Amino acid sequence: MKKLLILGLCVLASTSVFADEELFITLDADGDSLISISEAAVDADVSAQFSELDANKDGYLSAEEFANY
Numbered sequence: 001m002k003k004l005l006i007l008g009l010c011v012l013a014s015t016s017v018f019a020d021e022e023l024f025i026t027l028d029a030d031g032d033s034l035i036s037i038s039e040a041a042v043d044a045d046v047s048a049q050f051s052e053l054d055a056n057k058d059g060y061l062s063a064e065e066f067a068n069y
């Protein structure tokens, strides 16, 4: 039973990672693997958290930074 629960959590976790990846690709309009402020403006939630997510404050969200979204 516990094993099934862990398996379920893994599936859930990988699904959400996939969803974030999908969103990242969708937002990255020019395909440079970075999300600029203007690209983030398409999504109100990402836009609102942009400065928080941009850990190195370079004005772009990398996939790594976006993973914290």
Ligand SMILES: [Ca+2]
Pocket: 027, 028, 029, 030, 031, 032, 033, 034, 035, 036, 039
């Ligand atoms: Ca981009």
Ligand SMILES: [Ca+2]
Pocket: 054, 055, 056, 057, 058, 059, 060, 061, 062, 065
């Ligand atoms: Ca950054």
